[in-house]
Amino acid sequence: MSRILVVGASAAGLAAVETLRREGYDGTVTLVGDESHAFYDRPPLSKQILASQWEPGKLALRPPADLDALGLDLRLGTAATRLDLAGRTVHLADGTELPYDGLIVATGVRPRRLPGEGAHVLRTLGDALVLRDRLRRGSRLAVVGAGFLGSEAAAVARGLGAEVVLVEPAPVPLAHAVGAEVGRVLTQAHLDHGVDLRTGVAVVEAGAGGVRLADGELIDADEVLVAVGSVPNTDWLQGSGLTVADGLVCDEFSAAAPGVYGAGDVARWHNPLFGVEMRIEHRTNAAEQGMAAARNLLRPEARKPFAPVPYFWSDQYDMKIQAYGYLRGHDEVTVVDGDLTAGRFVAAYRTGDHLAGALAVGMPPKVLMSWRRMVAARAAWSDAVPSTASVVA
Amino acid sequence: MQVEVDESKCIAAGQCVLSAPEVFDQRDEDGIVVLLAERPGAELHDVVREAAGLCPAAAIRLAELVEG
Numbered sequence: 001m002s003r004i005l006v007v008g009a010s011a012a013g014l015a016a017v018e019t020l021r022r023e024g025y026d027g028t029v030t031l032v033g034d035e036s037h038a039f040y041d042r043p044p045l046s047k048q049i050l051a052s053q054w055e056p057g058k059l060a061l062r063p064p065a066d067l068d069a070l071g072l073d074l075r076l077g078t079a080a081t082r083l084d085l086a087g088r089t090v091h092l093a094d095g096t097e098l099p100y101d102g103l104i105v106a107t108g109v110r111p112r113r114l115p116g117e118g119a120h121v122l123r124t125l126g127d128a129l130v131l132r133d134r135l136r137r138g139s140r141l142a143v144v145g146a147g148f149l150g151s152e153a154a155a156v157a158r159g160l161g162a163e164v165v166l167v168e169p170a171p172v173p174l175a176h177a178v179g180a181e182v183g184r185v186l187t188q189a190h191l192d193h194g195v196d197l198r199t200g201v202a203v204v205e206a207g208a209g210g211v212r213l214a215d216g217e218l219i220d221a222d223e224v225l226v227a228v229g230s231v232p233n234t235d236w237l238q239g240s241g242l243t244v245a246d247g248l249v250c251d252e253f254s255a256a257a258p259g260v261y262g263a264g265d266v267a268r269w270h271n272p273l274f275g276v277e278m279r280i281e282h283r284t285n286a287a288e289q290g291m292a293a294a295r296n297l298l299r300p301e302a303r304k305p306f307a308p309v310p311y312f313w314s315d316q317y318d319m320k321i322q323a324y325g326y327l328r329g330h331d332e333v334t335v336v337d338g339d340l341t342a343g344r345f346v347a348a349y350r351t352g353d354h355l356a357g358a359l360a361v362g363m364p365p366k367v368l369m370s371w372r373r374m375v376a377a378r379a380a381w382s383d384a385v386p387s388t389a390s391v392v393a
Numbered sequence: 394m395q396v397e398v399d400e401s402k403c404i405a406a407g408q409c410v411l412s413a414p415e416v417f418d419q420r421d422e423d424g425i426v427v428l429l430a431e432r433p434g435a436e437l438h439d440v441v442r443e444a445a446g447l448c449p450a451a452a453i454r455l456a457e458l459v460e461g
Contacts, residue, residue: 015446022442041451043404058402061451283449284408291446311449313404320405365405365424372411 001101002027004297005090007080008106009033010042011283012264014061015290016104021070023298030098031072032090034079035124039067043283045128046152047315051159052132056125080107083240085257102259102297105237105248106290109230109265109281114144118208119224122149134223137161142211142221144203146173146187148314150227155316158193165196165219167203167211178323178359179333182347185340185361189317230281232266247279252305254293261293273307273378274326274356282312309376310357322365324372325349325357334385338363346371348385355384394438395456398426402452409453412444413437417453426452 004020006013009031017029031038040059048054075092082091083103090098111121120131131153135141141157143150146168154164170176174183190197202214206226211219232247242256243249247268250256254269262269264286268279280289285308292306314321330349336358338345344362348355348371355378358371374384396416405424409417415437418427433441445453 018446022446043449063454066454284406284447287447287449291443311406311408313406313449315404322406364421365407366419366421369407369410 001025001298003030003100004028004102004104005030005032005098005100006104006106007032007090008104008108008264008266009035009038009074009076010040010106010108010264011061011286012106012108012290012293013104014039015287016106016263016294017070017072019291019294020298023295025298027101029070029072030075030100032075032078032080032092032098034077034093036077037125038074038076040125041283042123045125046122046149047156049125049128050122050132050135050153050156056129059125080236083237083242085241085260088259102261104261104263104290104293104297105256105266106263106286106293107233107236107266109232111226112229112231114203114206114226114228116205116207116212119144119206119226121226122153123230131223131225135160135162139163139222140165140220142167142206142219142224143227144168144206144211144224145227145229146170146190146197146199147177147227147229148174148312150225151186151190151316152314153225153227154190154195155193158195158317163196164194165198165211165221166190167198167201167213167219169200169202171200173199176328178327179330179347179349181333181340182359182361185343185345186316186319186321189319189343193317230265232268232279234266249277252307253296253303254289254306255296255303259297261297263289263293269306271307271326272305273309273376274351276326276329278310278326278328280310282310284311309372311372319343319361320365321359321361322368323357323359324368325355325375326351327357327359330356332381336385337367350381350385353381355379355381394433394435394441395458396428396431396433396441397454397456398428399452399454400425402450404450404452406449408447408449409444412447413440416441417444432458 039061205212248262250269296303332350
């Protein structure tokens with residue numbers, strides 16, 4: 001293999017190209033990215049950048065010298081537009097055709113939008129800088145979507161002294177992700193911090209000046225942020241022969257086709273640890289899957305299944321939320337330490353007969369490590385959770 | 394190899410401790426990274442590189458030293 005092409009210049013792409021070099025691959029590594037900046041970190045966009053605590057330079061994932069040492073053929077500011085799988089060639093928007101022997105697809109996701117013009121989204125550094133310039137004490141921000149991103153932005157805006165109305169279609173925000181009881185704890189924090197929270201309301205339009213609800217009500221706002229999830233960037237793969245279904249579909253090795261791997265937010269793969277297909281939009285998964293894809297591409301004879309315990313964190317107000325495992329589709333949630341009403345607790349999640357994950361709020365991060373080990377070991381629920389623990393959902 | 398950590402970036406995920414417990418630990422109270430070995434032995438270099446690659450906050454910087 002003498003030419004490896006990585007499409008996508010964010011965390012997953014970086015992990016892939018670093019791993020290729022670390023594993024001793026000394027052929028050509030071409031890296032394509034549609035943004036003009038490469039390799040910056042996104043989690044701080046809705047936290048330290050929005051709050052003006054950090055300047056953009058601090059987002060660089062590696063110092064320039066470390067990137068230079070990778071010896072990359074960098075193609076930034078241009079998107080991949082088409083994949084010719086049989087001809088092993090990727091076509092770029094600027095007309096370039098790049099042949100490859102191995103390909104890693106790490107094109108990420110883009111924000112889902114709503115009808116209307118002039119609302120903000122929050123995915124790129126540019127998005128974050130525009131929104132932070134508009135957030136001021138006394139200004140009124142409407143946030144559509146009380147998921148992790150919308151919640152973090154709402155918390156930052158309150159901290160800056162802005163008025164915030166947070167609109168969420170679901171009756172309980174984040175219930176699909178963390179369960180209704182934990183979702184209620186997280187949303188109570190918004191109420192405690194003076195956010196005007198509207199749940200169970202559908203939004204039909206979000207634009208400059210406000211949000212239109214399904215019942216016709218108009219919520220006025222100086223700025224509107226739409227944070228209602230993401231769409232995988234797979235348009236350029238249409239017609240290529242690869243399977244696309246809410247992400248690039250990959251097998252347990254993170255392979256989409258011979259010599260073609262997916263990594264990061266865009267990849268939907270079969271995680272054998274949980275026995276299900278998943279697509280994870282969390283920062284840690286981007287790094288882990290980028291590494292795994294690179295290793296499996298280089299060593300087809302010694303491929304390893306990509307079977308991680310997913311991890312995410314979120315900072316909202318003074319709370320740090322951390323979770324290990326795969327919480328979606330869980331059957332039961334049990335508080336195993338602390339107290340939901342006190343806002344300091346560890347909750348364990350059961351799926352079938354197994355411990356599927358654990359989430360902590362306001363607890364020392366080390367507390368979760370023993371739970372992570374049990375999730376990784378596919379612990380039986382009856383072994384992991386004492387029967388005296390309180391069932392909450 | 395010289396290891397540096399940026400506490401101001403650390404988000405207490407503990408991925409470094411999972412990869413290289415000989416080199417990284419976490420403070421009990423807030424989980425911020427604690428560097429146990431600034432110049433880990435050669436036998437640890439692979440796991441330290443893994444830890445730096447996995448850190449979700451890019452808070453670990455490695456400088457390769459010319460030994461000898």
